[in-house]
Amino acid sequence: MNQLLKLSDFSVSFTTPRGDLHAVRGVDLSVAKGESIGIVGESGSGKTVLSRATMGLMPSTATCTGSVEFNGVPLSDLSHAEVRNYWGTGMAMIFQDPLTSLNPVRRIGSQLMEGLIVRLGMSKDQARARSVELLERVRIPDPYAAMKKYPGELSGGMRQRIVIAIAIACTPELLFADEPTTALDVTVQAQVLELLAELRQEFNMTMILVTHDLGVVAGQTDRVVVMYAGEIVEAAATKDLFANMKMPYTEALMKSIPRLDQSSGQRLRVITGRLPDPTTPEPGCSFAPRCEYATDKCRAEKPPLVTTQTGHQYRCFFPIGGSL
Ligand SMILES: Nc1ncnc2c1ncn2[C@@H]1O[C@H](COP(=O)(O)OP(=O)(O)OP(=O)(O)O)[C@@H](O)[C@H]1O
Numbered sequence: 486m487n488q489l490l491k492l493s494d495f496s497v498s499f500t501t502p503r504g505d506l507h508a509v510r511g512v513d514l515s516v517a518k519g520e521s522i523g524i525v526g527e528s529g530s531g532k533t534v535l536s537r538a539t540m541g542l543m544p545s546t547a548t549c550t551g552s553v554e555f556n557g558v559p560l561s562d563l564s565h566a567e568v569r570n571y572w573g574t575g576m577a578m579i580f581q582d583p584l585t586s587l588n589p590v591r592r593i594g595s596q597l598m599e600g601l602i603v604r605l606g607m608s609k610d611q612a613r614a615r616s617v618e619l620l621e622r623v624r625i626p627d628p629y630a631a632m633k634k635y636p637g638e639l640s641g642g643m644r645q646r647i648v649i650a651i652a653i654a655c656t657p658e659l660l661f662a663d664e665p666t667t668a669l670d671v672t673v674q675a676q677v678l679e680l681l682a683e684l685r686q687e688f689n690m691t692m693i694l695v696t697h698d699l700g701v702v703a704g705q706t707d708r709v710v711v712m713y714a715g716e717i718v719e720a721a722a723t724k725d726l727f728a729n730m731k732m733p734y735t736e737a738l739m740k741s742i743p744r745l746d747q748s749s750g751q752r753l754r755v756i757t758g759r760l761p762d763p764t765t766p767e768p769g770c771s772f773a774p775r776c777e778y779a780t781d782k783c784r785a786e787k788p789p790l791v792t793t794q795t796g797h798q799y800r801c802f803f804p805i806g807g808s809l
């Protein structure tokens with residue numbers, strides 16, 4: 486398979502008043518053209534920082550080390566201006582926060598047309614016509630009227646469809662979708678996921694779907710990468726992961742998936758304990774303080790990332806079901 490994205494020993498830290506905060510640590514990840522990857526982990530595990538840093542969208546307080554290759558080009562060696570050339574057509578992102586990803590004081594039409602004019606060099610008329618097509622494609626009723634509206638005049642689900650239309654406007658090769666459905670209610674979530682799957686096929690896009698919910702990646706991805714405290718702790722083909730999960734952390738995430746038979750209002754089972762403080766890395770396994778299987782070895786030594794013959798990776802001394 487042709488490789489589109491390759492991260493090697495990729496780390497991101499932030500300078501903070503409390504010291505260096507290690508948000509992403511030593512990530513190795515290859516994504517093939519056409520693949521759909523899920524990145525899963527609880528809040529604070531580094532999913533958004535990993536995605537944004539890959540695209541070169543980091544504040545000046547961030548330090549990135551290691552390498553990012555896109556289509557064989559080492560982006561990490563390019564200037565910020567050169568990396569920007571990849572935005573829109575090479576890589577695009579559906580940002581996590583639906584409220585801030587659209588400008589509230591600009592009409593939908595002008596926000597959609599901007600990328601088409603700036604990145605693809607379209608004339609205003611061409612960009613307008615293409616924007617209407619895109620709105621139709623993401624199933625916005627009456628696209629001509631929607632072009633003239635402001636984001637605040639639309640529902641959350643409709644706004645997310647607009648955000649998707651903007652992200653795919655320049656037909657990016659790689660689309661990051663950062664929690665694309667978290668802010669939406671359950672029925673709208675399913676429709677948005679279905680739309681993303683259709684668009685991925687139609688535009689032949691590679692997708693990285695970022696979510697805290699293992700249930701979301703189940704039907705949407707070829708491969709799942711589980712992150713904990715900035716590191717990859719498990720990665721496998723989606724079917725293999727669900728059939729044969731190895732990490733106690735992945736198992737705990739699995740138990741926290743909301744189920745349809747749970748009555749609404751019932752509290753979800755959450756993983757007890759908290760993520761370690763990212764400014765003071767633990768000596769042993771970072772999950773040890775919360776892991777029901779932890780031993781003294783886990784607290785003293787850091788487990789390496791093991792890769793099995795089938796390509797299943799995990800970072801645990803005592804994997805569930807024994808070693809593969
Ligand atoms: N600009 C920043 N400056 C300092 N620390 C940051 C910054 N952005 C993120 N962090 C820290 O980096 C760590 C990873 O954050 P990140 O947003 O990637 O988590 P996440 O997995 O996307 O979580 P969520 O599910 O809540 O979106 C967290 O400890 C967070 O506080």
Ligand code: SF4
Binds near residue numbers: 732772773774780801
């Ligand atoms: S290495 Fe030990 S503490 Fe870490 S996940 Fe495995 S069993 Fe739990």
Ligand SMILES: [Mg+2]
Binds near residue numbers: 532533534581663
């Ligand atoms: Mg996030």
